[in-house]
Amino acid sequence: MNLDETDEKILKNLMVDARLSARQMALKLGMSTVTVLSRIKKLEKEKIIRGYTAIIDHEKLGYTLTAIIEVMAKNDKILGIEDEISKFENVCGVYDITGSTDTIVIAKFKERNELSSFVKSLAAIPNVENTITHVVLNTTKEDFRLT
Numbered sequence: 001m002n003l004d005e006t007d008e009k010i011l012k013n014l015m016v017d018a019r020l021s022a023r024q025m026a027l028k029l030g031m032s033t034v035t036v037l038s039r040i041k042k043l044e045k046e047k048i049i050r051g052y053t054a055i056i057d058h059e060k061l062g063y064t065l066t067a068i069i070e071v072m073a074k075n076d077k078i079l080g081i082e083d084e085i086s087k088f089e090n091v092c093g094v095y096d097i098t099g100s101t102d103t104i105v106i107a108k109f110k111e112r113n114e115l116s117s118f119v120k121s122l123a124a125i126p127n128v129e130n131t132i133t134h135v136v137l138n139t140t141k142e143d144f145r146l147t
Contacts, residue, residue, distance in 0.1 A: 001046045006031070010039050011048070015145040018052045055143075063108040065115055066136040069122065070101040077127035078102045084125050090118060101132070 003011075006029075013025050022040065026033040043049045058066075073081050078096065082103055086094050093106040105122075109115040115133075122131050 001042075001048065003048075006035070007039055007043060010036060011043065014040075014049070014052075055145075058108050062110045065109040065112065066139065067105075067107050067109065067115055067118075068134040068136065069105040069107065069119065070132040070134075071103040071105060071122065071128060072100075072130040073102045074127045074129045081125055081128055085122065088118065088121070090114070 009029055010025065013020060013028065020028070022036045023033045026036045029036070040049065071081065071085070082094050082096060085091060085103070085105055088107070090107040090109055091105060092108060093104075095104045095106075096102070097104050107115075107118060109118065115135075119131060119133055122128060
């Protein structure tokens with residue numbers, strides 16, 4: 001699907017505030033509510049918009065530890081490993097990457113012992129050769145919206 005300028009304006013507005021009504025967005029963008037609604041439906045149908053969510057401050061919920069974990073796999077079994085890692089509750093992101101590491105995992109924890117258990121669970125997954133865990137000291141930016 002080719003996105004035009006109108007689609008991009010709608011997406012940018014939804015990324016900033018997904019709670020905007022179609023009417024509010026139409027007024028803001030100078031177009032009809034029907035146009036906004038039909039464009040949003042088309043973007044949802046094409047799976048460009050995959051859902052709507054709130055942006056949560058994890059630290060205020062007690063998730064004060066963020067870990068970035070490198071995972072190296074044996075025998076080119078990385079896809080199965082990534083699928084398994086994706087099932088863990090604390091995991092925010094699993095990335096298949098280039099370089100000497102096969103996968104990067106980003107996960108959040110409330111306590112150090114949770115992180116320790118998680119890393120041990122990763123090591124127990126069949127065909128995981130090695131992991132390297134980095135603990136985030138400070139977060140300068142954490143926002144995956146492209147605005």
